[in-house]
Amino acid sequence: MAHDKSQIDILEHLANSNTFLGMDLHHLWITKHVWMMWIASLLLIVVLTTAARQRGPVPRGLRNLLEPLLLFIRDQVLLPNMGEAGMPYLPFLWTLFLFILLCNMLGLVPGGATATANVSVTATLAGISFLVTHYAGLRQNGRRYFAALVPPVPFWLWPLMLVVELIGMVAKPFALAIRLWANMNAGHIVLLVIVGFIFMFKNWGVVGISVFGSVAISLLELFVALVQAYVFTFLTAVFMGLALHPEH
Amino acid sequence: MNGLGLLSAGIGAGIAVIGAGLGISRIAAASVESIARQPEASGEIRGNMILTAALIEGVALFACAICFMIQSKG
Numbered sequence: 001m002a003h004d005k006s007q008i009d010i011l012e013h014l015a016n017s018n019t020f021l022g023m024d025l026h027h028l029w030i031t032k033h034v035w036m037m038w039i040a041s042l043l044l045i046v047v048l049t050t051a052a053r054q055r056g057p058v059p060r061g062l063r064n065l066l067e068p069l070l071l072f073i074r075d076q077v078l079l080p081n082m083g084e085a086g087m088p089y090l091p092f093l094w095t096l097f098l099f100i101l102l103c104n105m106l107g108l109v110p111g112g113a114t115a116t117a118n119v120s121v122t123a124t125l126a127g128i129s130f131l132v133t134h135y136a137g138l139r140q141n142g143r144r145y146f147a148a149l150v151p152p153v154p155f156w157l158w159p160l161m162l163v164v165e166l167i168g169m170v171a172k173p174f175a176l177a178i179r180l181w182a183n184m185n186a187g188h189i190v191l192l193v194i195v196g197f198i199f200m201f202k203n204w205g206v207v208g209i210s211v212f213g214s215v216a217i218s219l220l221e222l223f224v225a226l227v228q229a230y231v232f233t234f235l236t237a238v239f240m241g242l243a244l245h246p247e248h
Numbered sequence: 249m250n251g252l253g254l255l256s257a258g259i260g261a262g263i264a265v266i267g268a269g270l271g272i273s274r275i276a277a278a279s280v281e282s283i284a285r286q287p288e289a290s291g292e293i294r295g296n297m298i299l300t301a302a303l304i305e306g307v308a309l310f311a312c313a314i315c316f317m318i319q320s321k322g
Binding site for chain 1: 295298299302303305306309310312313316
């Protein structure tokens with residue numbers, strides 16, 4: 001971003017840029033969102049392999065922290081939506097949930113950035129979920145998957161239903177991408193506005209209110225980070241359940 | 249013209265908030281009522297409440313994202 005040093009870029013925390021932690025990334029094409037995703041992946045690899053190395057019936061430490069989260073995804077998200085047929089896709093849902101959760105959370109660390117507040121990142125995640133969904137459907141149902149695309153309707157309604165179903169097919173990942181992106185962006189914009197009140201009013205009385213408000217909104221953001229990771233995983237599981245068990 | 253663009257973004261954000269408020273309040277009312285009727289199912293009801301509230305919030309945020317785009321264009 002080209003701007004003179006005397007001005008503060010108010011969208012600095014939100015916008016993708018070519019400088020990160022004092023590093024000049026202009027000739028690397030690796031932006032700070034890519035860095036945050038790499039950090040998230042590295043953290044996940046280190047933490048999860050450390051936790052998975054532990055054996056024995058009683059979980060301790062890291063494994064104790066992660067096991068309830070992962071079992072929740074299996075028992076409350078995967079099994080009710082996809083049934084036993086969905087068990088091969090459990091690692092995919094776990095990866096999706098933990099990666100999105102960590103990307104959301106890293107945005108709340110001072111100096112960090114929210115990779116999921118970039119529409120390209122969320123669109124790629126939604127695209128991966130789209131591909132895996134239809135791969136699962138095709139693998140489970142074979143050629144019947146295409147026939148089951150359109151529910152049984154009178155023949156003159158069939159062309160219309162095909163168009164509607166195809167639009168629905170594209171709309172699902174689109175909604176997934178926009179939901180995550182907008183949620184992650186909106187919280188940071190609200191924080192920006194609340195902190196911006198201080199500079200708008202130039203009044204010491206407002207400082208207290210603004211600081212209290214931004215702390216409260218940050219706590220809300222922590223909750224939103226968890227809920228949005230859950231919602232993304234849950235909806236992916238619902239769509240995969242629809243693909244695995246189409247209506248006849 | 250810039251003023252009109254900003255005005256439309258503001259009005260749009262306000263209307264989106266009205267819609268989201270109505271939707272989430274209906275969910276909250278219904279789930280509080282059902283928890284009162286059946287306290288033993290409160291965990292399951294709360295999970296569904298959060299999920300549907302997040303879905304409605306998502307739709308409202310679509311609108312807010314469009315308003316933000318208008319604002320940065322106008």
